[in-house]
Amino acid sequence: MLVMKLPKEQKEQLTARIQHYFELERSETIGSIAAEQLLEFVIQEIGPHLYNHAINDARKAVLERMQTLEDELYALEKPIIAKR
Structure with a gap:
């Protein structure tokens, strides 16, 4: 299966957007590692x-x-x- 690799800058931007989403929509704070793991899961699945x-x-x-x-x-x- 083709593994999608995002450029570092794009990955950082998406990770920050995930963190922002959790803050706004769920009133939760997640760290950058958790946000990056969620991003990887979404990309994979x-x-x-x-x-x-x-x-x-x-x-x-x-x-x-x-x-x-x-x-x-x-x-x-x-x-x-x-x-x-």
Whole structure:
């Protein structure tokens, strides 16, 4: 399985956001280690579902674009007049 590695700066920002969420929504204080562990859990358990959803969205977008390109190519075709 693909392990997602976040850049250090992004990981720190997300950890801080988790801590902020716990303060605001749950009136709890959690340390940076607990917040980082929660982040790792979410990435491991929920990340693949979100990733697969994003891949499916990208697949749909590419297929729609390919259909548009195919339609545009058909529109460029020149009529062929059969000579008798």
